[in-house]
Amino acid sequence: MLPAAWRFEQLWGNGRRATRARSPNEFYAYMAHPVARGIDPLTGKDADLSSRAIAGRGDDLAAVLGVPKDELADVTAVVYHSWERSRQRIAAADVASNTLVAAAGAPWPFFKWDKDQRYYLENFRAALDAPGEWFLARDGTLSHMPLPGEDLSQAQVIAPVCGQFVRFKGDATGSVEHITLKGLAFEYAGYLLPPNGQGDAQAAHSIEAVIVADAARNLTIEDCAIAHTGLYGGWGLYTDEGSTGITMENNLVYNTKTGGFHQHYGKDNLIRNNIFAFPSQHQLQRTRKEDHLSFTFSNNIVVWDAGKLLDGQWQDPNVRLSHNLYWRSAGKPIDFAGKCFADWQNSGHDEGPVIAGPQFVDAQARHFRLKRANAAVAAIGFKPFDFTRAGVYGEAAWKQLAAARRYPPLAIPPLPPPP
Numbered sequence: 001m002l003p004a005a006w007r008f009e010q011l012w013g014n015g016r017r018a019t020r021a022r023s024p025n026e027f028y029a030y031m032a033h034p035v036a037r038g039i040d041p042l043t044g045k046d047a048d049l050s051s052r053a054i055a056g057r058g059d060d061l062a063a064v065l066g067v068p069k070d071e072l073a074d075v076t077a078v079v080y081h082s083w084e085r086s087r088q089r090i091a092a093a094d095v096a097s098n099t100l101v102a103a104a105g106a107p108w109p110f111f112k113w114d115k116d117q118r119y120y121l122e123n124f125r126a127a128l129d130a131p132g133e134w135f136l137a138r139d140g141t142l143s144h145m146p147l148p149g150e151d152l153s154q155a156q157v158i159a160p161v162c163g164q165f166v167r168f169k170g171d172a173t174g175s176v177e178h179i180t181l182k183g184l185a186f187e188y189a190g191y192l193l194p195p196n197g198q199g200d201a202q203a204a205h206s207i208e209a210v211i212v213a214d215a216a217r218n219l220t221i222e223d224c225a226i227a228h229t230g231l232y233g234g235w236g237l238y239t240d241e242g243s244t245g246i247t248m249e250n251n252l253v254y255n256t257k258t259g260g261f262h263q264h265y266g267k268d269n270l271i272r273n274n275i276f277a278f279p280s281q282h283q284l285q286r287t288r289k290e291d292h293l294s295f296t297f298s299n300n301i302v303v304w305d306a307g308k309l310l311d312g313q314w315q316d317p318n319v320r321l322s323h324n325l326y327w328r329s330a331g332k333p334i335d336f337a338g339k340c341f342a343d344w345q346n347s348g349h350d351e352g353p354v355i356a357g358p359q360f361v362d363a364q365a366r367h368f369r370l371k372r373a374n375a376a377v378a379a380i381g382f383k384p385f386d387f388t389r390a391g392v393y394g395e396a397a398w399k400q401l402a403a404a405r406r407y408p409p410l411a412i413p414p415l416p417p418p419p
């Protein structure tokens, strides 16, 4: 039992973020259909509900439809919008239509980006049913289901008491200057969802960071740890939103889902001497044609077994490809943006391409050291680099901290059920 006035939305047990009671317990549910308009439960008037009404499928909403009316506003719907997600408080639940209505809208109508609209619900008592989940009742009762082997009587459990640690605030009349933060740990910050929820077009920009500097110069943050904040954070190498004059070289990128390299908006970037291997959908992606040189892609090795080589826009002259090696497993034929290799070579889009196996030690086992210098790799001017040196560097304790980190195995969500 905690003071009822102490509300928080994050909790950590033994340094691990606990899961706020949610339903379904993993992945997401799917909305049944869009709802364009209806009665706004807050005003009683007809309103646009296209980004507020969640029509349930099957019995997905059964548990939440039983939440007492005065606790509904605590229930949060987390709705996915392609690259973003909104967090929306529930204003009303209608059993007859199997629908929830959020207090405020999301940045886009539901179903705008996906034909299968995904969401999950969190923070109601009936959702507390899986190990690792927690729920803070209105009266201050904190419930937590232990993980296997976890003894809550011995656990260090931490709830946040503030949302921001440091704020440097200069203004037009004078900046904050020459301050060093050294050897400090900034940990366990909270975030409280506002009454109208939160949703941004990108990057949760309406939410402040735990350390904020406005009109500041010559600040140094050195040997500090920033961890367990109220918030959280595709492609392999990705240049976007005006990335200009950037060189990306000597990188090993493999097992990504979409492009090993992707540029959306950008100018005069150089992607050179990298190894791109085994994305599952496509290898290289250029989304925008712009009226300037997007990037130069040269001296790279690209190997794959599934998906196409080039996705997006590759036919205009504002992208330069030169001296790259392409290899599709077992020498299978390659489609170059709709062209065969001979037509692609004649198209003038790609200077000196080579199709040949690069002879890695064991590509299937993801050992990407080159067995020996070979003519094909030499022909594209590729210079081998020591990718075993990649990763966290610095003091021994810092490297150990990173090495001790354990990640759960990758879980792929199931496909949506039939409507």
Ligand SMILES: [Ca+2]
Residues within 6 Å of the ligand: 021, 022, 023, 024, 025, 127, 128, 129, 130, 133
């Ligand atoms: Ca649950």
